[in-house]
Amino acid sequence: MAELDDIIHQPLRLKIMAALNVLHPAQGLDFPRLKKLTGATDGNLGAHIETLAKAGYVSVEKAFVGKKPQTTVTATATGRAAFARHVATLREIIAAAEGK
Template sequence: MAELDDIIHQPLRLKIMAALNALPQSTGLEFARLKKLTGATDGNLGAHIETLAKAGYVSVDKAFVGKKPQTTVTATAVGRGAFARHVATLQEIIAGKQV
């Protein structure tokens, strides 16, 4: 019986992973865009990205575009796999294979 991924299951982290997983592999989203898509605050989003990064589910790249710092978050292969398993588990729950 598959288990839900505790790291991904938190609502904001689920949204972050869903957004990143919707992109082609090795394509990331800028922090500001991710913030807009998820509706999270700076602090909250930063904290949850850190949790995902510690688990190896996302990579965080910081660079300067002109004089502005730009943070880009990308789902790793490990993160994509974990997300796919998490979604499969959710579907199994709905199908009644798990209680």
């Protein structure tokens, strides 16, 4: 059985990856929206996004919309593949427990 991905397995990072994985590859979520969807605090979310970015699982783009800074987080191809593997491993664990 494959190992779970330690980076993704952390609960908030799992939520971030789950949220980003649903979107079209070119589409990302801005920081406030991601914060609302995951129920995380600013500092916590920022730290976990940084961990995912360091692993190459997400890309972070900072831009100005009008005068407001906007941070957009997008899942990379590496991140999507890692997330798919992680989900497959979770399914394997369940199947193994059910004796399939």
